[in-house]
Amino acid sequence: MEPDGVRAELEALETNAAVLAGAAVLAGLDALELSPQRGRQGRGRRVAGRAWSAVWPKLLAIGIVILIWQLVHITGWKKFVFAGPGATFSSLWDQMQHLALWQAIGTTMQRAVIGFALSVLFGAIVGALVSRIKPLRAAVGSIITGLQTMPSAAWFPFAIILFGLTTQAILFVIVMGSWPSVANGLITGVDYTPPLLLRAAKTMGLRGLSLYRHLIMPASLPAFIAGLKQGWAFAWRSLLFGELLVQVPNMPSIGVLLNTDQDQLDFADATAIIIVILILGVLVDSAFGAADRGIRTRWGITSS
Amino acid sequence: MSVTVTQAHASVLLDGVSKVYGKGGAAVLALDQVSLEIAPGEFTCLIGASGCGKSTLLSLVAGLDQPTAGQVSVGGRTAFMFQEPALFPWLTAAANVELALRARGAGKAERRQRAAELLEVVHLGGFGGKRPHELSGGMRQRVALARALAQDADVLLMDEPFGALDAMTRDVLHEELDRICAERALTVLFVTHNVREAVRLGDRVVVLSSRPGRVIDEFAVDIERPRRIDSVPVAELAGKITDRLREEMTRHGA
Numbered sequence: 001m002e003p004d005g006v007r008a009e010l011e012a013l014e015t016n017a018a019v020l021a022g023a024a025v026l027a028g029l030d031a032l033e034l035s036p037q038r039g040r041q042g043r044g045r046r047v048a049g050r051a052w053s054a055v056w057p058k059l060l061a062i063g064i065v066i067l068i069w070q071l072v073h074i075t076g077w078k079k080f081v082f083a084g085p086g087a088t089f090s091s092l093w094d095q096m097q098h099l100a101l102w103q104a105i106g107t108t109m110q111r112a113v114i115g116f117a118l119s120v121l122f123g124a125i126v127g128a129l130v131s132r133i134k135p136l137r138a139a140v141g142s143i144i145t146g147l148q149t150m151p152s153a154a155w156f157p158f159a160i161i162l163f164g165l166t167t168q169a170i171l172f173v174i175v176m177g178s179w180p181s182v183a184n185g186l187i188t189g190v191d192y193t194p195p196l197l198l199r200a201a202k203t204m205g206l207r208g209l210s211l212y213r214h215l216i217m218p219a220s221l222p223a224f225i226a227g228l229k230q231g232w233a234f235a236w237r238s239l240l241f242g243e244l245l246v247q248v249p250n251m252p253s254i255g256v257l258l259n260t261d262q263d264q265l266d267f268a269d270a271t272a273i274i275i276v277i278l279i280l281g282v283l284v285d286s287a288f289g290a291a292d293r294g295i296r297t298r299w300g301i302t303s304s
Numbered sequence: 305m306s307v308t309v310t311q312a313h314a315s316v317l318l319d320g321v322s323k324v325y326g327k328g329g330a331a332v333l334a335l336d337q338v339s340l341e342i343a344p345g346e347f348t349c350l351i352g353a354s355g356c357g358k359s360t361l362l363s364l365v366a367g368l369d370q371p372t373a374g375q376v377s378v379g380g381r382t383a384f385m386f387q388e389p390a391l392f393p394w395l396t397a398a399a400n401v402e403l404a405l406r407a408r409g410a411g412k413a414e415r416r417q418r419a420a421e422l423l424e425v426v427h428l429g430g431f432g433g434k435r436p437h438e439l440s441g442g443m444r445q446r447v448a449l450a451r452a453l454a455q456d457a458d459v460l461l462m463d464e465p466f467g468a469l470d471a472m473t474r475d476v477l478h479e480e481l482d483r484i485c486a487e488r489a490l491t492v493l494f495v496t497h498n499v500r501e502a503v504r505l506g507d508r509v510v511v512l513s514s515r516p517g518r519v520i521d522e523f524a525v526d527i528e529r530p531r532r533i534d535s536v537p538v539a540e541l542a543g544k545i546t547d548r549l550r551e552e553m554t555r556h557g558a
Contacts, residue, residue, distance in 0.1 A: 022479050026427045029473055033440030196390045203366055203384035204455060205407040214403055218394045299393040300437020 083268035092272035100252055105276065108243065108254040111167065115174030116235045122175060123182025123231065130183065131190040141187070144180045152177030152238040156245055167251070170242035177238035178231040185227010189220020222295055229288040236281060314379065315459055315491040316342040316365055321374035323360050334360045336516035337374070344379070344458075347485060347492045349506035351499060351545065353553055357517030358495040362461045365493060380458025387464040389444035391436040397447045398423060398432030404454035422450040425484060442473035446480070453484070462494045466501070475533060478504055482529060499549070500542045504533040509545060513552050521548050 066085045073084030083091075095101040130137050130144070155173045163169040193216050201215045243255020254277060261270035323335040334357040342348050350358050363369040366382050391400045401419040410418065423432050426446035436444050445465060452460060466474040482505070485492060496502050502509045503525055511521040523545055527537045 022476065022483070023427045025476050026480070029476060030428075030431075030440065030443055033442065033473075034438075196386065196388055197392060199368065200384070200386065200390040202368060203382070204404045204451075206403075210407065214406075215392065218392070221394075295394075298435065300435060 081265055081267045083271065087268040088271045088275070091266075091268040092275060095269070095272055101257070101276070104252045104254050104257050105280070107251055108239065109280070111170055111174070111243075111253070112236060112239050115171045115239060116178065116232060118171065119175040119177075119179040119231060119235060120182050120228065123179035123227075124186055126179070127183035127186030127190075127227075131187045137187075144183050144187075147176070148180035148184060152234065153241055155238075156242065160246065165246050165248060167248055169246050170239065170248075173242050174235045174238045178235035181231035181234055182224075182227050185224045185230070186220060188227070189223030190216055192223060193219040222292070222299075225288065225292055225295065229285070229292070232284060232288065236284070240277065314341045314377075315344040315346070316340070316379070316493060317375070317377045318361075318365075319375040319377075321361075321364065321371045321376055323357065323364065323369070324372045333516040335364075335371075336518050338512075338517065338519055339374075340510065340519060342459075342491060342493060344491050345489045347490075347494065347505060347507045349502035349509045350493065350495045350512060351497065351502045351509055351549070352512030352517065353497070353514045353549060355514040355517075356512040358512060359463055361512075361517070362463050362493065362495055365459070366461055378459060381455065382459045382461055383452040383455040383457035385448055385452045385460065385462045385465045387467045389436065389441075389448040391444060391447055391451070393436055396433050396435055397428065397439065397450075400436070400447055401451050401454050404451045408455065418454065419450075422453050423447070425453065426450045426480065440473075442469050442477065445469060445477065449481075449484075453488070459491045459493065462492060464496050465494075467496070467498070474501070478533065479530070481505065482531075486529075499545050500533050500538060503527070503538045503542045503545065504531050511545060511548055511552075514556060520552060521545075 069085050073082065126140070126144070130140050152173050155176045156169075159169040159172045159176075163172060197215060197219065201211055206214055240255060243253045244259060247256055247259065254273060258270060258273050261267075261273060318338055318340040321335055321338045322333065325332045325334055338357075338361065340348075350361065352358055360369070362384070364371050364376050365378060366384050367378070368384075391397075392403065395403065398416075398419045401422055402415040405415040405418055420429070420432060423429055426449050428443060428446055428450070431439060431443065431447075436447070439447065448465070466477055469477065478501070484490070494502070494505060499509075503523075506525050509523045509525060510519055511523070512518065513520045523541065525541060527535075527541070531538055
């Protein structure tokens with residue numbers, strides 16, 4: 001073997017050794033800097049513990065409300081109409097045995113889903129246009145915020161004149177009440193796309209549609225979800241208000257049930273329906289909460 | 305007046321480049337008649353105090369901004385690395401690298417394979433499935449380096465990429481950058497305010513004045529590689545450059 005060849009080989013070996021040493025130091029640094037992995041043992045118990053710690057404050061709150069309610073009932077205040085928890089829950093149980101309640105829930109939820117879906121569609125289209133086109137933004141941006149603060153009840157005369165006492169009238173008011181929140185959520189999200197990420201995307205050559213698809217849409221997702229959540233709250237309010245005001249013949253809904261209870265001065269039944277409304281609201285809200293938490297975990301902005 | 309892509313001898317050529325921000329009385333001259341030539345494969349460090357327009361200069365070379373006067377020519381494409389990793393938080397490390405490949409039009413299978421290779425280059429082979437928040441600062445910056453390499457650019461622009469890291473991590477990353485630059489014959493324009501870092505890494509250190517930014521001096525770094533940031537020759541040259549910078553700062557205090 002020529003000395004030159006040997007030297008070259010030695011040099012190659014040395015370089016390799018240097019690279020390996022560098023890699024080893026890096027691996028050590030990486031291991032030190034990452035927080036130690038939590039053991040997988042006892043994971044089931046941890047989940048159960050977390051579920052319990054989330055549930056007990058709610059149970060306690062419900063318990064306190066029922067206790068106060070029962071105390072008021074015992075004092076005999078307005079005793080001919082005011083029903084205690086016992087009568088109310090037995091009414092709720094009773095109504096749950098009948099198809100009418102489930103039909104009413106079905107109708108109301110169907111309206112809620114259709115109305116909300118329409119307002120999400122409309123709000124997202126308007127939001128996307130307004131956030132993209134500057135002149136449109138100057139013209140429409142403040143109007144959206146104005147519409148958002150407008151009580152949706154104000155739309156009912158308008159809707160009833162247009163559509164009569166029909167489901168369309170109710171859907172119209174739901175959409176009018178909730179699309180501005182959806183649009184504003186999207187606009188805020190686009191506005192708050194981090195400028196540094198925009199710069200990074202531009203240096204990578206992301207432009208036009210792919211810039212929207214890979215950066216602006218995912219970056220605006222949290223604000224958009226917040227907008228959806230707020231939009232849902234407005235839609236839900238508009239819907240129940242609408243069902244009290246617009247009674248569509250032969251269509252039992254939550255609003256119709258409440259109205260009947262009001263006419264018959266049936267406090268227990270009315271309260272039972274209010275509890276149903278509350279439960280539905282909480283269920284949908286927790287779905288939005290789960291979506292929000294999912295994003296936070298993905299992005300690493302959880303507190304835990 | 306514009307950024308042109310040419311295949312000249314120099315990889316990056318700035319000719320009498322000036323940049324003014326704002327208009328009228330509020331106008332600020334950020335760069336004043338800067339001329340600079342960077343050969344292919346050269347590692348050039350730009351150094352200067354605050355307000356020397358270092359970042360402006362990089363933006364001009366990257367084509368993110370247009371010069372007010374003068375000519376910027378770049379022989380090929382540029383990739384940019386920032387002080388912050390600027391990774392997309394909703395994507396995994398591998399997906400972040402893949403996105404750069406996708407922007408260049410690479411197919412799915414190629415993206416996956418190249419991203420894995422590039423993460424291996426920065427010694428993060430086992431971390432492709434992690435999201436940025438699950439990685440340490442140094443690891444995130446290495447993912448950002450892999451992403452910059454994925455752009456297959458001719459010129460790598462680095463804006464204080466290790467400025468936010470602890471000294472030990474930074475030293476190791478210097479070695480990594482040395483190795484990667486040698487392997488890939490990269491042309492690098494590296495901005496820093498750390499004089500020793502500039503001497504440790506660069507073939508040449510260009511000193512800029514502040515407000516407005518002007519090239520006031522240049523130092524060739526004839527120190528054999530591999531270098532160490534705490535070696536005597538590096539410290540000596542760094543001392544000389546620091547003196548020159550202090551001179552410049554005194555001028556502003558007077």
